[in-house]
Structures are given as C-alpha cells and as structure tokens.
Amino acid sequence: SAIFYVDIATKATMRLSQLAMRDYLTSVMNRTSFDSYITETINEQKNKTTALAVMFLDIDHFKDINDNYGHLCGDELLKQFAHLIMANINKNDRVARYGGEEFVVFAEVLDYTQMIELAEQLRKKVETNIFGKDEQERKITVSIGSLFIPSFANVEASDVLAQTDKLLYQAKAAGRNCVITAEIK
Numbered sequence: 001s002a003i004f005y006v007d008i009a010t011k012a013t014m015r016l017s018q019l020a021m022r023d024y025l026t027s028v029m030n031r032t033s034f035d036s037y038i039t040e041t042i043n044e045q046k047n048k049t050t051a052l053a054v055m056f057l058d059i060d061h062f063k064d065i066n067d068n069y070g071h072l073c074g075d076e077l078l079k080q081f082a083h084l085i086m087a088n089i090n091k092n093d094r095v096a097r098y099g100g101e102e103f104v105v106f107a108e109v110l111d112y113t114q115m116i117e118l119a120e121q122l123r124k125k126v127e128t129n130i131f132g133k134d135e136q137e138r139k140i141t142v143s144i145g146s147l148f149i150p151s152f153a154n155v156e157a158s159d160v161l162a163q164t165d166k167l168l169y170q171a172k173a174a175g176r177n178c179v180i181t182a183e184i185k
Contacts, residue, residue: 023097026082034096053115056168062101141177
C-alpha cells in the first residue's frame with residue numbers, strides 16, 4: 001500500500017508542476033515558465049547555429065472588448081487567440097501568455113526573412129479570423145514586435161525581451177495591426 005500512496009503523491013506533484021507552468025485560462029506557458037525557458041534557451045544558443053525570433057503580440061483594443069461585452073467574452077477570445085497562435089507555429093516553437101492580452105512567441109527561424117514572414121502570417125491569421133461565439137463573434141487585430149536573434153549573437157534574455165517590448169510599442173504607435181521588426185547586430 002505504500003507504493004500506492006507514493007504513486008498518488010508522485011502524480012499529484014507532477015500535476016501541480018504542470019499547473020504551475022501553464023496559464024490557467026489559455027493553457028499556454030505562463031510568464032514564469034517562459035522567462036526560465038528563454039533564459040535557458042538563449043544561454044544554450046551561444047553554442048548552436050540556429051537563429052531565433054522573439055515576438056510580442058498584443059491584442060489591439062482588448063479593453064474595449066472587456067468593457068463592452070464582459071470579461072467572459074474576453075476570456076473566450078483569449079483562449080481562441082492562444083489556440084490560433086499555437087496552430088500556426090512549429091511544434092518546437094513556444095507560446096506564452098506574458099500578461100493580460102499580451103502573448104510572446106519564441107521560434108527557431110532560418111533567417112530574418114522567415115521571421116518577418118511568420119510574424120506577418122500570424123498578424124493576417126488574427127485579422128481574418130472570427131473570434132467569440134454566438135452573438136458575441138467579432139474580428140480583432142494584433143500588434144506585433146519581432147526581434148531576430150542570429151545564431152552568433154551573444155545576448156541576455158532580459159535585453160532581448162526589453163528590445164522586443166520596444167518594438168511592440170512602436171507597432172502600437174504606428175497605428176496597430178502591424179508588425180515592427182529588428183535584428184540584433
């Protein structure tokens with residue numbers, strides 16, 4: 001019977017660990033687990049030949065949806081948004097809910113052009129999709145800041161996130177529903 005209780009405790013510990021790593025609403029990585037993941041991956045990057053892309057995606061005018069249609073509608077939109085992003089990236093790429101209506105995509109890319117194509121593809125998928133359900137269906141747009149990290153780059157995760165965040169704010173200032181990109185030199 002001791003084995004039975006150890007098995008139950010092990011499964012419970014694994015489940016709690018999974019819950020601590022995921023956003024409860026969208027089931028993508030949460031900010032805490034993403035911060036650990038990006039730090040580890042960028043540190044490992046220094047010994048690899050793969051280029052990376054970090055993209056901040058912010059749903060445009062999300063507050064208006066919550067204010068006009070309620071938080072349940074906003075929650076449903078966030079779930080569908082996360083699902084759409086997950087469905088349109090590679091299986092080895094990562095998505096996290098970074099806060100509120102802001103998400104981050106961390107992807108392996110071949111080059112700067114592929115990063116731009118991925119960011120634009122995501123923007124267009126969001127723009128053409130219908131979110132919500134029943135009488136609360138609507139279209140939304142997203143602003144994206146995207147930073148290319150070449151394989152030879154020697155960077156810190158905190159610097160990458162800060163630079164990508166600035167690109168996102170530039171996209172919002174440029175009128176929203178657009179992609180602003182840059183490359184670490």
